[in-house]
Structure formats: C-alpha cells, structure tokens
Amino acid sequence: MARSRSDVLETAILGLLNESPLHGYELRKRLNLLLGSFRAFSYGSLYPALKAMVTHGYIVGTESPTTPPHALSGKRARIVYQLTAEGKERLQTVLATSGPAAWEDESFDVRFAFFAQTDAETRLRILEGRRSRLTERLESVKESAARTRERLDEYTLELQRHGLEQVEREVRWLDGLITTERDRRRTRPSSGPENRHGQDNH
Amino acid sequence: MARSRSDVLETAILGLLNESPLHGYELRKRLNLLLGSFRAFSYGSLYPALKAMVTHGYIVGTESPTTPPHALSGKRARIVYQLTAEGKERLQTVLATSGPAAWEDESFDVRFAFFAQTDAETRLRILEGRRSRLTERLESVKESAARTRERLDEYTLELQRHGLEQVEREVRWLDGLITTERDRRRTRPSSGPENRHGQDNH
C-alpha cells in the first residue's frame, strides 16, 4: 500500500518490460527518457529493484550471450529481463488501480505514460482525479495567498503568480484530455489521444 | 559546497528570519507557502535544522513568555528565533553566490524568492544561468526524442510534448524577467519586478 518512488520504479519497469525485454543499462535509459531527466533513477536504485522483482517472481533475467549474429567479440554478457506470467498479472493489477496513489505528483506521470495499456474507464478516472487534486491545490494556495498578500514583496508574488499559472495550465491540459477521452467513449471505442495542438499553446 | 535540499532549507530560514523573527511553527508555514505545498518540509526536518543553525551561531532562540499584552493564559512557550550578526553575514554570502548551485531545480525557487534582498547583477546572472540550464535540457530532450520517436505510443508522446511545452514556457517567463532586469539597470537602479501580465498568459 506504499505509494513512494519505489512504486513508480516498479511500475515503470513492469510497463517497459511488457513492451519488450531489456537489459538493465538500456532499461535505465528508457526509464529516464520516460520520466524526464529530472526525477531520473541511478543504477544504485535500478539494479536492487530488479533483484527484488526477480525475488518476487515478477521478472526473470536471462544471460544474453553477446550480440547474436555478426560478432564473436566477447562483449560483456548482458542480462536481459522479461516479465513472467506473474509479472504480467501484477502489471494488470497496477494499471487497473485508480485511487489517489495513481494521481499524486510522483505517480501520475508513469501512469499516464502507460495509458495505452490502461482501459478507458480507468484512464478517465485517473485524469479526473488528477484534475480535482490540482484544483484543490489551486484553492488552498489562492486562499493562503489572500491571507498574506500584503506583506509579500514583488518577487515572491511573481513566483507565486507563475506557480499558479503553471498549475492552471496543467488543469486546462487535463480538460482537453478528458474531453478527448469522453468523445472517444461514444465514438471510437479505442485508440491514442487526439492531437490537441493550438488548445493551450502560444 | 553541497547543494542539496538542506541548503534550500537553510537559505529559506535565513531569508525568512531576516524579514522578521519567528518561532518554528510559524516559520514552517511561511516556508511551505514560499516553496509551494509540493516540496514542503516536515517538522522532522525543520527543528533539527534550527538546532544545527543555533550550533553554527547563525541564529539564537529566545523563549517567548506567552502572547505579551492581553493574556495571562499560559499558552505553551514559543521559541522565537532571530538572526545573529554571523547569520546576517552568512545570508549575504549565500545571496551573493551565483554558480550552478543557484539555478538548479532544487535551489532556483528559494533564490528567486529572496531576489528583493539580492543585488541586481547577481539576479541577472542567476536568471541567465537558469535560462541556459533549461534550454540545455530542452536540447537534450529534443535530441533523444528524435532518436526514439518511431516506437513511442501516442500517450507517451503527448506526455513528452507537454513536458517540453512547460519548459519552453518557463524559458519565455525567464526572458521576460531578464528583459525587465536589464531595462531597470539603465533606468531605475532598483525596485521590484515590473508586472508582466499578458506576456505569457492566455
């Protein structure tokens, strides 16, 4: 029931390995592309996590004997990981959850990244949960800002204004996605998100 | 030379106490208003930090004997902290630095929040450093995106697109601030930031 960063890591590994088997080094690159250079994971987190997941029976590691076709060069043996049946089941369970643990700051991005593997109803619930989480935050910041506006200098105010604007923009982004998901529900039962260019840009 | 979150905490405490003496509980509220509900600090971080700063001689805590005028009610004694001469010196040193440690993700916000207490040249250097840090990140994301665009599903792409847009918007925000700072340098030698409404909104 924990919902910290290790869960993010586990989910990301499960999701990526479900797309294709990978070895640790490559996995880390994909991971950090997926999560953004910010909030990247180091090897010191990744390898122990893989180890733990092997113990749990979610994945198995196979020693890949060098690059197969054209090489007799002994490139260091890579350990290619892939999901077990249990791991696939686990992934389905994770992707089916839609509580606060799915839409909080730490986890929302990973969950969104695997929306293609998530069913439509869950997608919608997560997007809506995320949206109300953000508007809730907006409320509380605006409220406490109103109580302390007088004594803040202009730079602090500007920082606050900019922060609010970023969150507001995120809400509008979610609105677009929610609309798209709802539309899709009545028309095409499934496919990716419509490209929403020009809706929050410029 | 460390540049982790504890530095952020120290800087924030120094900056806030320079504005007015405060006790721990109140300090934490201001802190979390300043830094945003996200990246908030808990008491488990704050009180030990205050203790350490007392040891360093940057601050002193005075036991405030209840709310002074109208009360004989024995409200629990609050410990009001204020900067020492050493602490003020320390704050000046911190606010005068403008290396990467000032414009990385973790620290930029705190530094910006105290720009009113920072001299104009340092402000400009930090804003420019931050800007180039972000464009650098933009480059590297775009580059690796170009190398892997084919195999990403639409949701992952949308996430990436949105991430880029957020960073681009941040760069434009910095551009506005930099322009304002430069203008000010030739006209009024000092005051707060001009309000830039309408420049990145809508």
Next chain:
DNA sequence: GTTAGCATGTAAGGAGTTACATGATTTT
C-alpha cells in the same frame, strides 16, 4: 593511448519522512 560509452553490481552514507510523545487552546 586515453577518453567515452557499455555493462553490472555493492556498500556506505545522507537526507528527509513518518510515527511517536506531550500538552495546551480554540473551535465546533
């Protein structure tokens, strides 16, 4: 020939949260 990238791991340590402990006061 040396730097950079590929590849896998471990150990130690830092940083911060959660939970606990305690108790008064204000609001509902």
Next chain:
DNA sequence: AAAATCATGTAACTCCTTACATGCTAAC
C-alpha cells in the same frame, strides 16, 4: 465533549544517491 490547531521535539526507518569496484569496446 470532541476535533482541530497550536507548539516542540525525537527516534526509527525508508529511500535513494554517491562512490567504489570491475572490465570490455569503440572512437579520437
């Protein structure tokens, strides 16, 4: 009368990074 808020602290624990250890291959 209960619940929330004020107020200060500590201890244990989790999580993650840094630094280390190892060695191969490709590029400059």
